Amino acid sequence: MMFKSFSLKKFKKPNLFALVTVFFAFLVSIPLLTLPVLSANSRANIQFVSPNWVAENGKDPNLRILDVRNFPLDYIEGHLPNAVNIADTAFRGPKEGLPVQYWNNQKLGEIFANSGVTNNSRVLVYSDGRDVLGATMVAYLLERSGLKDIAVLDGGYTGYKTDQGITKEFPTYSVSKFTVKDNPSVRVSLNDVRKLIGKPGIVFIDPRPEKLFRGEENLWIRNGHIPGARNIPWVTFTDAKNPHKLKSLDEIKKILADKKITPENDIIVSCSTGREATLQYVVLKHLLNYPKVRIYEGSWTEYSTHKDLPVATGEEKLT
Numbered sequence: 001m002m003f004k005s006f007s008l009k010k011f012k013k014p015n016l017f018a019l020v021t022v023f024f025a026f027l028v029s030i031p032l033l034t035l036p037v038l039s040a041n042s043r044a045n046i047q048f049v050s051p052n053w054v055a056e057n058g059k060d061p062n063l064r065i066l067d068v069r070n071f072p073l074d075y076i077e078g079h080l081p082n083a084v085n086i087a088d089t090a091f092r093g094p095k096e097g098l099p100v101q102y103w104n105n106q107k108l109g110e111i112f113a114n115s116g117v118t119n120n121s122r123v124l125v126y127s128d129g130r131d132v133l134g135a136t137m138v139a140y141l142l143e144r145s146g147l148k149d150i151a152v153l154d155g156g157y158t159g160y161k162t163d164q165g166i167t168k169e170f171p172t173y174s175v176s177k178f179t180v181k182d183n184p185s186v187r188v189s190l191n192d193v194r195k196l197i198g199k200p201g202i203v204f205i206d207p208r209p210e211k212l213f214r215g216e217e218n219l220w221i222r223n224g225h226i227p228g229a230r231n232i233p234w235v236t237f238t239d240a241k242n243p244h245k246l247k248s249l250d251e252i253k254k255i256l257a258d259k260k261i262t263p264e265n266d267i268i269v270s271c272s273t274g275r276e277a278t279l280q281y282v283v284l285k286h287l288l289n290y291p292k293v294r295i296y297e298g299s300w301t302e303y304s305t306h307k308d309l310p311v312a313t314g315e316e317k318l319t
Contacts, residue, residue, distance in 0.1 A: 044143040044183075046286040048154040048246055051163040054080065054124065063122045064173075066115055068134045069157070078166040079157070080126065084115045084173070088127065088134030091141055092273075098302055100273045105180040108145055113178035116171075119146065126153035126160070132244040133234065136278040140295065146181025152282070156244025186281075187295045188268055190302055196268065197227060197310065203265040204229035207276045208300070215313035220304040224313040226270060230259045231316050234276045237283060249287060256284075260318055263290045270296040270303070 057063055058081060065083040067075050075085035090111060095101035102108070117123060123142055127134040135152045142150045153160060160166075188196070196202045206229040211217050213231040215224035225231070237252055239245040246252070261267065267284060269277035274297040285293040296303075303309060 044148045044150065044286075046139050046143060046150045046152065046282050048287065049124070049151045050154055051160045053151070054153065054160065055164060057122075057124075058082065060122065062120065063124060064115065064117045065124045065126070066117075066138060067157075068125060068127050068138050069129065070134070074128065076168070078161065078168060080153075080160060081165070081167045081169070082171040083126075084171060086111060086115045086138075088137055088275075091138065092275075098298070098305070100275075100301065102141065102274065102297060105145070105182055108141060109178045109180040112142070112145065112180075114175055116173040116175065117142075117147075117178050118176050119179055119181070121147065122149040122151075123147060124151045124153060126156055126244075128157035128244065130243060131234075132156060132238060133275050133279055135244070136282045137275045139282060140186070140278040144183050144186050145178075146183060154245055155242055159242060159245060185294070187297050190296075190298055190306070193226070193268070193270075193296055193303070194309070196266075201264070201266050203261055203267050204296075205259075205261070205267060205269045205277075205280055206231050207234040207269065207271050207280050209233055212272070212300075214315065215311070220300060222304045222307070222311050224311040225300075225316075226303065227310050227312040229270070229312075229316065230261060230318070232256075232259060232280065234271075234279050237279060246283070246287075252283060253288070256288075263288075265290075265292075267293045268296055269293065270299045272299055273301050274299045 065080050067079050067083040067085045068088040069075055069085065070087040070089050072085060072087070079085065091108065092100045092102055103111070125135045125138045132152070135156065139150050139152050204226045206213050206225050208231070210231060210233060212219065212223070213225050217223065232255060235243065236255055237247060239247060267290060269280050271277040274295060277295045277299065281293055281295050284290040304311070
């Protein structure tokens with residue numbers, strides 16, 4: 001038969017040896033080539049950037065700019081060039097009876113894809129109004145979804161438009177696929193919280209207003225805070241005149257030191273609905289490089305409904 005005539009004997013031994021040597025050398029080289037690249041890009045980076053950074057990077061075709069202001073007419077009146085408006089409220093909804101929980105990964109992926117974001121995009125997020133939390137929340141969700149290069153506009157839209165030009169033009173872009181690569185290391189679940197309360201080295205930070213933390217307002221099913229939590233209202237991290245602009249990192253370090261919070265702690269940030277927590281998460285993990293910071297996304301909305309869980313009231317008790 002024709003196939004019987006094909007034989008390795010037709011190859012000269014030196015040539016066959018060389019072929020096999022090259023093949024195995026190629027196999028061995030694969031991990032050596034890829035591992036450094038993977039390790040270099042394994043950690044996401046969220047930074048706070050200035051309006052000048054936007055001017056320098058704004059023409060990068062791989063940069064997507066997300067305007068997450070919640071009132072669409074604000075965007076229509078004026079926005080950063082090439083910015084896409086997607087309200088921060090669009091990222092949350094009801095889940096198993098609880099209000100304002102983050103959507104599932106499939107829906108988050110659809111929202112990002114429709115905004116022009118791909119898995120290889122760089123993304124800048126900004127907001128405006130009374131707080132910066134919408135921007136840090138979307139930045140957190142981008143990291144949670146697997147993106148690596150994320151920025152938040154320090155000072156928000158108000159700070160930008162005093163220094164740079166704005167536009168009314170709507171951007172044109174193609175919608176492609178965004179696949180969420182879920183990163184569970186950024187968050188903890190209710191079951192995790194159950195096991196971690198009171199454990200040595202674990203620190204809960206609660207960024208809600210003081211009265212909510214102390215349980216003095218009748219807002220929730222049960223009012224108060226997780227026992228042992230440190231109360232650092234999120235506004236203490238921001239400028240009094242512009243709540244979209246951070247205080248200096250030295251000022252923030254002083255706030256943390258006064259609360260006896262150090263980089264050695266295993267830190268969990270838990271707030272009202274998982275939104276306030278994102279500001280302190282971004283600052284501690286990405287700007288101050290604290291090695292272990294996570295968010296309890298269910299926060300007090302979920303925690304307060306479980307009557308078997310302990311609730312503390314009154315002032316915090318630093319140990």
